[in-house]
Amino acid sequence: MIGQTSFTVVAGGTVTTPKGFRAGGVYCGIKKVERNDLGAIVCDVPADAAGVFTTNVVMAAPLAVTKESLAKEGKLQAMLVNSGNANACTGEQGDRDARDMRASFAAALGVPEHYVGVTSTGVIGVPMPMEKVRGGIEDLGGKLSAAGGEDFCQAIMTTDLVKKSVCVELTVNGKPVYVAGAAKGSGMIHPNMATMLGFITTDAAFQPGCLQSLLSSATDVTFNMITVDGDTSTNDMVVAMASGLAGNEPLSPNHPDWADYAAAFRFVSETLAKEIARDGEGATKLIEVNVVGAGSDYDARAIAKTIVGSNLVKSAVYGSDANWGRIIAAAGRAGVPINPNTVDIRLGGITVLRQSAPLPFDEAAAKAYLDGKEVTIHVDLHGGAGKATAWGCDLTYDYVKINASYRT
Template sequence: MTGQNGFTIALDGSVTTPKGFRAGGVHCGIKKVQRFDLGAIVCDVPADVAAVFTTNVVIAAPLTVTKESIAKEGKLQAMLVNSGNANACTGEQGDKDARDMRATFAEALGVPEHYVGVTSTGVIGVPMPMEKLYRGIPELRTKLSTEGGDDFCQAIMTTDLVQKSICVTLTVDGKQVSVAGAAKGSGMIHPNMATMLGFMTTDAALQPGCLQSLLSHATDVTFNMITVDGDTSTNDMVVAMASGLAGNEPLGPNHPDWESFSAAFRHVAETLAKEIARDGEGATKLIEVNVVGASTDYDARTIAKTIVGSNLVKSAVYGSDANWGRIIAAAGRAGVPMNPNTVDIRLGDIAVLRQSAPVAFDEPAAKAYLDGNEVTIHVDLHGGAGKATAWGCDLTYDYVKINASYRT
């Protein structure tokens, strides 16, 4: 399937589709269930790297170690990931364990330590079972392959119900270029990075600094525009690696194919972000909120995130209740300027509010629309050119059940 910006969805693609990448996953025993809990993405060459990290001031040890690796040279050749244990709030021992993970994997691959990043996801405050990792890392090295994308996706999952992966291809300088990604995330998801891990790979060559600026912008309008439950975690990060093996001239803002590549990159990030929102713990519906007519894009983003994060809005969507009052109330408490007398609201194509006055609508038709597994809320403030989109999910009984017994 070819997008309007010239890229094509690679239906069988994965994080290993871009040239130079391998991946894999194994079960090393961190999780009690027989499911992969240790995975890695490895590049044949030192790859240019960009990253964004959680805004929580409590930062897990692996993120500190990965920041140190990236700061050394701006390149990574491998990302090692475990699930089932966050290695967060684990003191000096946690710092040591994160560094030992990096050193052990670097030795197994035969690369310098600063070419390895590490990250973890799972329960906070529990020491990492390092003996299990020491046994699992050598096995993982033997499982790395160009066919290992699905195994990697399984290895990074915690309460996720589905794997999240996307790959697109496009032509740059007459060469095929691929952009791919994998992610995990289901709970503790809130704008400005949440309990999510994202990994993007590409074989494009890029000019210095362009990958970081591209990732930062894409994150602002995708990963930072999702929410499940309003909690921001200690371990969240998105890492992008570029092998440069596609053979194109280095991409930058002045390259004729820059816009197409940027669109492909953003599409990968947006797809992963929406899949995280769709797979929210206990969720049955994906909610999209489109806000237009705000004074600025920033104001539109703030309002959209407030609406999609409102527990009252989320509960109403779960109950298929066309309660537009909760939507305008959420917009009004977002903390940015808006005219309360000029608001239009639609549920899909069904108008429920016009110029802040109720519109007679077909309640059964609205309920039938809200019964679907995707719900789009449109809000027009009629106050400017600012616009934004945010994504979330409904709030269900199962969300409470899952999080009431997360450790047990």
């Protein structure tokens, strides 16, 4: 977890706050409920772009199309997104529909097709209602504006209960630079880069390849460190777009402001990731697991994510039960080496295990702590310098209710 250093959070900032971006959302009839289900982020210029995508071998057609667009020049001028239909496992027709969406939006904007990316989220295996989508694209063209960030956030939501958006400002080469993001996700969340979509915009300029490396490294310690239910979606992706309109000297690891910018970029990614975990389907609590003393950062990540993803740990947190046995058991099955005799565990500030031996603790105080909306589990393995943080949520009756009738 990082704190704010050289940047400030912009109250009310959205993905359109960085220079050169517009956004919007409309309802075109994909969803049964009349709520925005088609949205877009558009840049005034071809933006340097980067992406990370699901590792699920069953990948939705729109992701393949977006990867193809990125491979052409490494630039995007627009991202078109729909909710209510994943366009996954829809065969050759799904591929044609994703390409049709890209071509139609490119024509509406008057830009080359490979400057447009597309992505979808919703029910798997249902053909895309393209007549409605084409009508929505025509309508959307007139709804894009610098004030459209909130409409875009609504357009990408499925079972999400809240919009997820953040924006920060910092100084690069003495010039104001913005990094902003929007995301959706509350179920099928177990990214390995569920259903999780993330969009990051910035007006910073970059040296070639540096935006992709920054996005990949930030994703490893933020979006890839959340889990709600252990399922990796067919549609997971995060895309970053950089307009370069801030006027800074192009960023690279050799730039004097690179560390400050990277911290701001990671903060945006981490904030969105935590909001996804907090908004997990049926969730009532955000769980943070901090692991230190592992043999490596890789080992610490595996352990932290195994603990936060354990259904037994998640259930215990929901019931405010200080069952530390479930925590150490999860650590032991993470698939990486630990010394089973040197583990310390704290729930918030309450130590329940030291050197793998139970300690007397105030059960009432532990329950009171676990009754809160945010629960932090600290694990010290005393086995090395590796450390990591993962985020998730409790497992509730409502999660089962939501997913037992997702299609209906």
